[in-house]
Amino acid sequence: MLTKIIDALNARKDISAWTVRHITEREAQVYAVPKEIESQRTVESENYRIDVLCNTKAPDGSPAVGTGDVTLLSGDDINGGIDRAALVASLVANPVHSIPGPSSNPEVSLVDDNLKRDSLTTMLGLMEDIRTTASKKKDVYLTAAECFGEIQYIHLINSRGIDAEQELTSIAMELVLQAKRNDTETESFVEKSRRRVSDVDAIAEIERQANYTLDLLDASPPRTWQGAVILRAETLASFMAGTPLAGSVLQNLSSAASKYSKISSWEIGRSVFKGDIKGDPLTIWANRCIPYGTTSSRFDHEGLSARRVELIKDNHLVAFHASQRYAEYLGVPATGAFGGVELPAGSTSASDLLAEPYVEIIHFSWFNPDPITGDFATEIRLGYLVDNGVRKPFKGGQLIGNFMDALADVRWSAETGFFGNYLGPHTARFNNLKVSGE
Structure with missing residues (x-):
């Protein structure tokens, strides 16, 4: 046929x-x-x-x-x-x-x-x-x-x-x-x-x-918290790489389609952050070549070959990811489908990132930030308040913040892991996020 x-x-x-x-x-x-x-x-x-x-x-x-x-x-x-x-x-x-x-x-x-x-x-x-x-x-x-x-x-x-x-x-x-x-x-x-x-x-x-x-069974509603929030493993992967249906803030703002449509304000050679950078430098690849990555492939639906595209280096935009159509519109290389998110290892051990007190989020109901502004207010299914050696579970409340502001004030672990659509540090300490609670 x-x-x-x-x-x-x-x-x-x-x-x-x-x-x-x-x-x-x-x-x-x-x-x-x-x-x-x-x-x-x-x-x-x-x-x-x-x-x-x-x-x-x-x-x-x-x-x-x-x-x-x-x-x-x-x-x-x-x-x-x-x-x-x-x-x-x-x-x-x-x-x-x-x-x-x-x-x-x-x-x-x-x-x-x-x-x-x-x-x-x-x-x-x-x-x-x-x-x-x-x-x-x-x-x-x-x-x-x-x-x-x-x-x-x-x-x-x-x-x-x-x-x-x-x-x-x-x-x-x-x-x-x-x-x-x-x-x-x-x-x-x-x-x-x-x-x-x-x-x-x-x-x-x-x-x-x-x-x-x-x-x-022992979880209670959280109290309001402003400060360090830990994300690890699958939860961190969800935060960084999004979902197959919704994509991610990174994927949207680094897209040639978004740039052509004037949705993204990012410019090649300029910082992706609007304010001060208090955390580790940000470097990110859109990688469709991650071995056994859930979004990896040899070629995408258009036939464009898989690539490992450096999007951001030391906080500055290096490239847009682009389909054939929008690559021609903007005069940039056609890189094809986004693939997975890859970050380099951080410089701090995971154990040092767990300095108390902090809140750790285990499960979101669904992490779905606004794909343009990056703002989020996401319900928490399970989290822990860790203080004085006590790990107290809580459920409910919301994690509130802005995706790009969070990345401007984060420290990454030296230890890395592979989580389907994410390859990079397995622990991140976001230094200034809010949990709304009682």
Whole structure:
């Protein structure tokens, strides 16, 4: 069918450029309830995602282009699908741009060999680790769990000569833990995604989350706090790299699309901070080459090769990350999809960063700062006030601040870690954030 789609696209005189991605997916799914495996299955899917570029006219008659897309399943009407994509493209009038041409794609580690070899057995093994570890915890119960292991194959071809293939695996683990003491109950929802089962580290994760669930039984509302706030591991990764759906402040403000749209005020060669810098210097890469990174790839949806792009060096903007379209608009290199966030190691040991007193945030309900201003007021699911050797749990309240102001006054640990879409210091001490409370 791929050949037929390409032949149909090449026959169209109204389409100036096109990209086709043939995507096949095979996923093993395992579902568990408290005492047994409820269901297990393997599902497969296949589709063809077509993007077209058509020459159009701007309102003043000057040359413009429009884009349209369609997703086809095996057996769908090819010409009808292309007609729909071309119709949408014909109604759009954007400044002229092209699509990427061929380039060399780097080798990036993206595949869990065990998952590729036998996805269902691998997911059953992961589920067994979850259930066995949870069963050993006193006063904590696993009420539900789901494990998904996917193998994805992508073949991308475009009208400028790109013909590239890549294979990726992904693992997702979701579970609910419940703790009960007398008439008090607490519940924790845990989710984790990686490309390799070994990076999920289910046994250690269940141990940590079970202890947090128990601590929720003793948690009370926080008192208002202004000062040092510690973020570590997955929580720090969420703060820095955001989520696949919402992205991050860094990703938005360093985007060529945001710069072109005048959303971002950042300028190459200038500091990304507006005020005084009291913390460690900030250096950040947008890295799509992180081994087994959840946002890593050999090439992106346009066909642009993976790169490790230095965005910020010693507080100053070095580059924007850019799609082909916005790279041409701004006259900057086309770097492709953002990828993961990478930071260099800090100069202070994690133990020194934990000087008391401080507040540590373990779980947010959802860290969702304003993508333009960076302001945030995020509900806290679980945190600790640490003072005089006492670690007191709390829940509720909000962490309040501004993303860029926080980065202007932070110290990073010398110890580093990998957390899916983040590679860098595993502990950060933000020196002046607020927790709203009683």
